[in-house]
Amino acid sequence: MLKVQNLVAGYGKVKVLHAVSIHVPKGQLVTLIGSNGAGKTTTLRAISGMIKPESGEILLNGTNIAGMPSHEITRLGMAHSPEGRRVFPTLPVTDNLLLGAFPRLTGARPKGDVDTDLNRMFELFPRLKERKDQLAGTLSGGEQQMLAMARALMLQPEVLLLDEPSMGLAPRLVEEVFATIARLKTAKITMLLVEQFAAAALDVADFGYVLENGRLAGSGPAEKLKNDPAVRAAYLGASH
Amino acid sequence: MDLSLRGFPLVRVFTTMQNFFQILVSGISVGMIYGVIAFGYQLTFATSKTLNFGQGEALTLGALVGLTVVNFLIGMKLGTFAAYLLALPLVFAFGLAQGSVVEWLGVRQAMKTKSEAGWIMATIALGIIFKNLAENIWGKDPLKFPSPLSENPLTIMGVNIRPMEIAIVLGALAMMLAVELFNRRSIYGKAVVATSNDRDAAGLMGINTSLVITFSYALSSLSAALAGVLVAPITLTGASMGAALGLKAFAVAIIGGLSSGMGVVVGGLILGITESLTGFYIDTGYKDVPGLILLLLVLSLKPAGLFGKAAIKKV
Numbered sequence: 063m064l065k066v067q068n069l070v071a072g073y074g075k076v077k078v079l080h081a082v083s084i085h086v087p088k089g090q091l092v093t094l095i096g097s098n099g100a101g102k103t104t105t106l107r108a109i110s111g112m113i114k115p116e117s118g119e120i121l122l123n124g125t126n127i128a129g130m131p132s133h134e135i136t137r138l139g140m141a142h143s144p145e146g147r148r149v150f151p152t153l154p155v156t157d158n159l160l161l162g163a164f165p166r167l168t169g170a171r172p173k174g175d176v177d178t179d180l181n182r183m184f185e186l187f188p189r190l191k192e193r194k195d196q197l198a199g200t201l202s203g204g205e206q207q208m209l210a211m212a213r214a215l216m217l218q219p220e221v222l223l224l225d226e227p228s229m230g231l232a233p234r235l236v237e238e239v240f241a242t243i244a245r246l247k248t249a250k251i252t253m254l255l256v257e258q259f260a261a262a263a264l265d266v267a268d269f270g271y272v273l274e275n276g277r278l279a280g281s282g283p284a285e286k287l288k289n290d291p292a293v294r295a296a297y298l299g300a301s302h
Numbered sequence: 303m304d305l306s307l308r309g310f311p312l313v314r315v316f317t318t319m320q321n322f323f324q325i326l327v328s329g330i331s332v333g334m335i336y337g338v339i340a341f342g343y344q345l346t347f348a349t350s351k352t353l354n355f356g357q358g359e360a361l362t363l364g365a366l367v368g369l370t371v372v373n374f375l376i377g378m379k380l381g382t383f384a385a386y387l388l389a390l391p392l393v394f395a396f397g398l399a400q401g402s403v404v405e406w407l408g409v410r411q412a413m414k415t416k417s418e419a420g421w422i423m424a425t426i427a428l429g430i431i432f433k434n435l436a437e438n439i440w441g442k443d444p445l446k447f448p449s450p451l452s453e454n455p456l457t458i459m460g461v462n463i464r465p466m467e468i469a470i471v472l473g474a475l476a477m478m479l480a481v482e483l484f485n486r487r488s489i490y491g492k493a494v495v496a497t498s499n500d501r502d503a504a505g506l507m508g509i510n511t512s513l514v515i516t517f518s519y520a521l522s523s524l525s526a527a528l529a530g531v532l533v534a535p536i537t538l539t540g541a542s543m544g545a546a547l548g549l550k551a552f553a554v555a556i557i558g559g560l561s562s563g564m565g566v567v568v569g570g571l572i573l574g575i576t577e578s579l580t581g582f583y584i585d586t587g588y589k590d591v592p593g594l595i596l597l598l599l600v601l602s603l604k605p606a607g608l609f610g611k612a613a614i615k616k617v
């Protein structure tokens with residue numbers, strides 16, 4: 063489904079990623095863990111076209127999307143819930159959600175039933191339903207996080223990139239976010255998850271990659287990584 | 303009125319309320335013109351944080367293209383009003399095309415290289431080119447734009463109002479309302495708002511944000527072209543008609559705020575009315591002074607300046 067090969071990317075002259083390769087098979091949940099500044103967000107940004115990779119291949123269903131503008135990548139079925147939420151503050155919750163379905167509403171992707179999906183999002187995140195006419199900028203951080211996730215899901219994506227969906231949330235909400243991710247996994251949505259709570263991410267994931275200073279430092283089935291002493295010492299000790 | 307106050311300057315100011323309302327009427331129509339042009343500045347500023355400093359020339363070209371089309375249609379034995387109505391869609395289409403050209407040639411490259419001054423110089427340069435073009439095609443002498451509505455004023459409670467002045471107010475409001483409705487109701491309009499909010503995030507929604515910016519330039523020139531054909535019948539039409547209007551509308555955009563929709567209407571009215579009051583009660587020679595003072599005041603009271611956050615982040 064999503065195959066990243068020897069990805070090199072960065073910001074201007076600053077190289078952040080050095081030949082990163084990641085594979086996200088269809089219907090699986092893969093997580094990318096690593097310490098602050100390791101390049102997790104940069105990886106997701108390069109995949110979704112927010113930044114142009116310097117070299118390497120990014121195959122989405124066999125098509126090389128490396129270097130494509132982000133709107134074209136989205137139209138190929140990739141949704142990205144970015145770091146820092148990035149909801150549209152001056153638009154109501156409902157409009158934010160509808161914009162998630164923009165390619166479907168404008169003929170760039172199969173339309174399906176947008177209204178039903180909208181209601182499904184309101185079922186999944188009842189708090190958004192209560193606030194559906196409220197401007198997104200006036201939501202609490204946690205509510206905005208849910209909105210960002212729901213907005214990404216409105217694409218009916220083939221691959222979903224999630225960058226720290228639990229960032230800044232109260233512990234109870236963090237649990238809720240992970241419960242939602244588990245539910246999406248049951249629904250067989252292909253996901254690449256970046257999380258600060260590495261242990262929780264490995265609990266829910268099928269497979270994991272460890273990123274260190276822009277390079278892969280390890281990978282394996284989530285179960286195995288979780289019990290790897292080196293990984294435990296470096297990433298799992300502090301987060302719980 | 304208290305006769306003992308006769309001779310006191312204030313009394314002269316209000317000698318007749320009719321005079322005052324008469325001034326108000328012309329101030330309002332000119333103010334709405336400023337408002338529409340300033341609205342155009344807002345449109346591109348919202349999506350790209352850049353402005354078309356050739357907005358005045360977009361107005362000029364719109365008016366002159368309108369003039370040619372109207373004269374052609376009148377030559378085809380059409381009535382002036384019908385000719386004007388038929389010319390409007392062509393003027394709009396021309397405005398859209400002209401704005402797109404400005405964005406392609408002047409803005410896109412500068413935004414790619416993140417050059418701050420690039421787009422300023424480029425849009426000014428394009429404005430000059432457009433003005434020269436207009437001089438070469440339509441000559442340097444002002445031309446008469448046939449008025450689609452009667453030039454005889456209506457007298458309402460002693461105040462003379464030219465029908466075209468009413469048309470200006472209605473046309474300006476219709477334009478802004480249409481854009482507002484488009485932004486609120488259609489998914490494409492929401493895409494424009496999303497691009498204004500957060501360009502990168504809008505790209506992630508599958509929105510082609512470069513195209514949105516081109517579109518906002520197209521719409522901005524359309525507003526200017528509309529202002530051109532609205533104002534042309536009550537003034538003289540020519541290559542240099544837009545320069546002062548564009549500049550004053552820029553002041554209005556600063557006064558009213560580059561981000562709040564209603565601000566430009568209020569700003570336009572304030573400027574238009576103070577101008578005509580000054581022109582009548584003080585001296586036409588000083589007509590432009592209050593607007594500039596107002597501009598200086600706003601700039602100094604808003605230290606964040608023209609592109610300051612306060613102007614951008616307001617919801």
Ligand SMILES: Nc1ncnc2c1ncn2[C@@H]1O[C@H](COP(=O)(O)OP(=O)(O)OP(=O)(O)O)[C@@H](O)[C@H]1O
Nearest residue numbers: 073076078096097098099100101102103104105145
């Ligand atoms: N816009 C940017 N311009 C320049 N450098 C950047 C930019 N964004 C990130 N970086 C740098 O790239 C490196 C990787 O950052 P990135 O955001 O990918 O890390 P991360 O793994 O997501 O970290 P965190 O867990 O803190 O979110 C860091 O050294 C960071 O300083």
Ligand SMILES: [Mg+2]
Nearest residue numbers: 102103104145
């Ligand atoms: Mg990050």
